[in-house]
Amino acid sequence: MANNNSCLVLSSGFTFDFNNLYGEGKVSSDDINEITAKFENAHKAIKHMRATGEVRGHLSKDDTPEKVLFTHLPYVKEGNLNSPQSIKRLKEFGNSLRNKVDAVISFGIGGSFLGNKVLFDMHCGEFWNSKAAAERNGYPKYYFSGNNIDPRRTSELIEQIRTEASHAAFDLTAKPYNITLIVISKSGATLDTMATFMVVYNELKKSPLIEVNVVAVTDPAEGENATLLKKLAAEQGWPTFGVPDGVGGRFSIFCEVGLITAACIGFDIDGFLAGARAMDEACQQDNIWNNPALLNASLKYLAAEKYGRDIEVFMPYADYLKSVAEWYVQLLAESLGKRLDREGNEVYYGRTPVVAVGTTDMHAQTQQHQDGKNDKVVQFVKVAEWSDDLVIPNIFPSAAKLSEVSSINMSDALDVARSANAEALASNERLNATFILPKLNAFHLGELLYLLALSVAYEGELANVDAFDQPGVEGYKRLMGPRLKALKANK
Numbered sequence: 001m002a003n004n005n006s007c008l009v010l011s012s013g014f015t016f017d018f019n020n021l022y023g024e025g026k027v028s029s030d031d032i033n034e035i036t037a038k039f040e041n042a043h044k045a046i047k048h049m050r051a052t053g054e055v056r057g058h059l060s061k062d063d064t065p066e067k068v069l070f071t072h073l074p075y076v077k078e079g080n081l082n083s084p085q086s087i088k089r090l091k092e093f094g095n096s097l098r099n100k101v102d103a104v105i106s107f108g109i110g111g112s113f114l115g116n117k118v119l120f121d122m123h124c125g126e127f128w129n130s131k132a133a134a135e136r137n138g139y140p141k142y143y144f145s146g147n148n149i150d151p152r153r154t155s156e157l158i159e160q161i162r163t164e165a166s167h168a169a170f171d172l173t174a175k176p177y178n179i180t181l182i183v184i185s186k187s188g189a190t191l192d193t194m195a196t197f198m199v200v201y202n203e204l205k206k207s208p209l210i211e212v213n214v215v216a217v218t219d220p221a222e223g224e225n226a227t228l229l230k231k232l233a234a235e236q237g238w239p240t241f242g243v244p245d246g247v248g249g250r251f252s253i254f255c256e257v258g259l260i261t262a263a264c265i266g267f268d269i270d271g272f273l274a275g276a277r278a279m280d281e282a283c284q285q286d287n288i289w290n291n292p293a294l295l296n297a298s299l300k301y302l303a304a305e306k307y308g309r310d311i312e313v314f315m316p317y318a319d320y321l322k323s324v325a326e327w328y329v330q331l332l333a334e335s336l337g338k339r340l341d342r343e344g345n346e347v348y349y350g351r352t353p354v355v356a357v358g359t360t361d362m363h364a365q366t367q368q369h370q371d372g373k374n375d376k377v378v379q380f381v382k383v384a385e386w387s388d389d390l391v392i393p394n395i396f397p398s399a400a401k402l403s404e405v406s407s408i409n410m411s412d413a414l415d416v417a418r419s420a421n422a423e424a425l426a427s428n429e430r431l432n433a434t435f436i437l438p439k440l441n442a443f444h445l446g447e448l449l450y451l452l453a454l455s456v457a458y459e460g461e462l463a464n465v466d467a468f469d470q471p472g473v474e475g476y477k478r479l480m481g482p483r484l485k486a487l488k489a490n491k
Contacts, residue, residue: 003290005022005289008292010279010292012278012443014438015434016296016433016436017433017434018295018433020425020431021377021431021432022299026429032288035301038462039288039297039462042458043291043458046294046457050284055068055467056342061470066245068248069244069245070246070248070453071280071454073247073255073276074273074277074279075277081246082254082259086242086256087269089241090241090262091263093263094262094266097180099133099138101178101180101213102168102179103140103164103177103179104140104142105144105157105179105181106146106264107182107194107200108144108182108183109146109147109192110249110250111250111253112217113144113147114250114323114330115252115257115258116257117323117327118258120265120323121321123266123268123442124265129143136265139264139266140180140264142264142265143157145157145196146192146193146194146196149192149195154196157200161177161179162204162210165209165210166209168209176209176210177211178211179204179213180214180215181200181201181204182217183197183214183217184217184243184260185217185218187218188218188227188228188229188230188232214236215239215260216232216240217240217241217260218242218243219242220243241260242256248470250330250334250335254450259272268442268443269442271443273446275443275446275448276450277446278446278447279451280450292451293457296451296458297455297459300312301459301463303431308374308375309351310351311351311354312332312353312378313378314353315357316358317383318357318383319357321383322355322357324445324449328353328452329353332350332353333350333352335459335468336349336351336460336463339472341463342466343464347465349465350465351377354376358417358418358421362417362421369425369430370424370425370430374429376430377432378425378433380422380434381434381448382418382437383436384437384438385411385439386439386440387440392406392407392413394407435448
């Protein structure tokens, strides 16, 4: 681990470059010194949370004490939420699909969709479902649903599966088209997920060409404490995986909720958790300058509270990391967007998260970032080394402007764009920072996501808000229930 007061480099090569966020005219050393007691207390609180699961003042939505256990997830050992047996079972499940199941549809919303989509995009990319089974190493096609009650897309998904089944039926030796539906809901009462699941399940079961199997991911409690979905799974004979207590949806990518997608596509589960574990170990450092999550949280907290940077633009320079930005929107918004502090005072804390992708949004948002209201911190993500990198060819030599970029690797051109954006913003006192991933792989993805998850835990302590509840979402839920009942009554 190395730190030169503007760049923190971990032994893995993962780098937090905060040169354009900290220093003269930015968050200053005096600012850091002023909150020394705060960040030291925050570090103690996170140490306590890691050891015991206890977070001061944190209650479940039922107003009962609730432990916070996401920091246990990177550690695979007997008795932990992720145990050797649970990881083995996930891998066995994934292998059981190979060359047997044609397609999987995952139903989930919030972290049960966003985290799973991150793993899919990272491993599979855009064209996975267009590849032959052999190119997918025997793993099934993979679709997502249940993240919006959208009748058009749901209808089109059903029709897509029917079409695939019809094409397969032309092979007279083919068996029925085999579909596995994975429904993810801790309670089984998540409206968006369960409504869409029931529609798709019902429609696909009607086709003689399609064989439908279901797997439920839900609260593992048995007997009288079993959830609606757990009971339904028992009645229907569906296998189940667990949504553990103490792990909120926005942190669930590191448990069976997210790892079930990893299993279905052959994603490197071990490497992903190893990356998260390496980051957690790095973030146990007491020195703020050697602790990536504490440093990130403190700089962003100061940027917001002292300099009015109340918007965070999360801008990866990689198409397949856009879903990371979308996952981060939920993480930041639900964790830190709080009306009340722990003493019940109105504080209205939290940065508004914004998704951007470089270079796409340099042509859409950067005008506002550069010249608009100076209320943002821009967080870039850079990939240092690409596994596939093409050279821009000089195929139109008579076009001087095009010849200027010839013989340059695409990755180099991409990073020139990022660095130019960062420098231009900094020159106009626009705060920004960069996370650098040595490569785009499971290990470094685990590092990045865990850093972000732990950062919001630290920032909750700095701001004196509960980073693990979400009382604001209960308002619309209280209104929706009666209205849906009234709608049904009028049918």
